Each structure stands twice: as C-alpha cells, then as structure tokens.
Amino acid sequence: MWTLLQFPLCPFSRKVRIVLGEKGVGYDLVRESPWLQRDEFFDLNPARETPVMVDEERGVVLVDSTAICEFFEETVSKASLLGGTAPERAEVRRLVTWFDAHFYRDVTAPLLHERMLKRIVHKQAPDAGALRAAMKAAVSHLDYVDYLLDHRTWLGGATMSFADCAAAAQISVAEYLGGIDWKGNEQAKGWYVRMKSRPSFRPLLSERMEGIVPPAQYEALDL
Structure with missing residues (x-):
C-alpha cells in the first residue's frame, strides 16, 4: 500500500493527489510538515520537500511531484494524463x-x-x-x-x-x-x-x- 507524506496546503502534493484520484490509486495520507526538518523525513528526501510516496512492502520511495505523476502514468493505464503526439x-x-x-x-x-x-x-x-x-x-x-x-x-x-x-x-x-x-x-x-x-x-x-x-x-x- 502506498503512503503519501504531505501537508494540506502543499500544492505539489495536491497535484499528485488529483492524479492518483483520476487513476484510482489507493494510498494512505501521512501528515508531514517540512519546516520541522525531521531526520526521518530527511532520510526519505534530502531536499526536505513534500510530496514523498512510499511503498514499504516493495521498498519503493518516490520523490518530486512530477516524477511521481509520471511514475503512475507509466504504471497505471487508467485515465492517461500525458497522451497524444x-x-x-x-x-x-x-x-x-x-x-x-x-x-x-x-x-x-x-x-x-x-x-x-x-x-x-x-x-x-x-x-x-x-x-x-x-x-x-x-x-x-x-x-x-x-x-x-x-x-x-x-x-x-x-x-x-x-x-x-x-x-x-x-x-x-x-x-x-x-x-x-x-x-x-x-x-x-x-x-x-x-x-x-x-x-x-x-x-x-x-x-x-x-x-x-x-x-x-x-x-x-x-x-
């Protein structure tokens, strides 16, 4: 199961959530406040920026909203959001x-x-x-x-x-x-x-x- 680390007013996390919703991808939300500079969050993303997506079972960590969106575009066929020529x-x-x-x-x-x-x-x-x-x-x-x-x-x-x-x-x-x-x-x-x-x-x-x-x-x- 995917976990999305974000805070409510992070626009880049919101972009990812819209994409995940369109594609029907399930995930759990975890609140992350980057300004607190937690060491555990730094280990996931040295840039200390949200969003970060984690699948602990598969050992996958995705960082950067555009990279995350394109990952799901490539791996989930439903509702293509980057099609055409x-x-x-x-x-x-x-x-x-x-x-x-x-x-x-x-x-x-x-x-x-x-x-x-x-x-x-x-x-x-x-x-x-x-x-x-x-x-x-x-x-x-x-x-x-x-x-x-x-x-x-x-x-x-x-x-x-x-x-x-x-x-x-x-x-x-x-x-x-x-x-x-x-x-x-x-x-x-x-x-x-x-x-x-x-x-x-x-x-x-x-x-x-x-x-x-x-x-x-x-x-x-x-x-």
Whole structure:
C-alpha cells in the first residue's frame, strides 16, 4: 500500500493527489510538515520537500511531484494524463513547469510564506505589500489561463492532462489563502469549477490547515 507524506496546503502534493484520484490509486495520507526538518523525513528526501510516496512492502520511495505523476502514468493505464503526439506531450510538460515553477514562485509561495509559515512557524504578521503583489500576479496568471482556454478545451489540449492537475493544485492553495479574485476571468473560473467538481478533487476541498480558515466560496461550485 502506498503512503503519501504531505501537508494540506502543499500544492505539489495536491497535484499528485488529483492524479492518483483520476487513476484510482489507493494510498494512505501521512501528515508531514517540512519546516520541522525531521531526520526521518530527511532520510526519505534530502531536499526536505513534500510530496514523498512510499511503498514499504516493495521498498519503493518516490520523490518530486512530477516524477511521481509520471511514475503512475507509466504504471497505471487508467485515465492517461500525458497522451497524444510527442509535440502534444511536450506542451503538457511545458505547462506543468509553468504552473509548478512560475505560478508557484509568483503566487503560491509568497501566499504560503505570508499567510501560513509566518503564522505557524515565525509567529509574525503577514506583509500587506507582499500579499498585494501575489494577488496582482495571480490576475496575470489567470489571464494566461483564459488565453489558453480561448484555443483549447483543457489547458494542455483537447483532453484533461497533467497541466490541468498542476494548475488546479496551485490555484486551489492560492484560493484557500485568499489570493484569487475571479472577476474578469470567466473562462478560467469555468474551467476551475469543472476541476473542483471532479471526484478526484473534492477530497482536497474538505481539508483544513490548522488556524487558517479559507474564504466562504472555497468549496463552492458556483463561484
């Protein structure tokens, strides 16, 4: 049986969980707070980052969300999320990197730092300027999502793919932390509602990070 080490607001763990849900892979959740820097976690992943997946019976440890997702794409035939031609797969991988790197850097990471880590770890108040900058960046990224959806049904093409999983995971954490304003991004909002409505996504919306309450519309399917 697989075990997934993660914490509720880790966007990369959320990406993996959406993929596992789509593919019907069972697993147990174990809470891991990387900022505690446990030696046991360091032994599993020297980078001290979530997610990490472990199958103790087989002695398998998987690290890095993209590596984990592609492992299950290769080993579980159900619900392919990286199909199509080589150029189409390259486009999906490009968008995964866009959301995992650029959206995370511009939006999710500063929101997590200001509204989660400062509260839980540093016992400090958030920086209003940093929050405004992250929210402004979120608008630009949602504009890009709108642009993509002007030309295709899903972010990466005609079918749902890893690109949608990566984007929805980042956006869901940003929304939980109050960093998303959907006004003016109707296409992005409609796509996100489709993602939130999927059985693979719904369990994420019921989880809470201690001491941090999401906005009222966080679980709503009619944004």
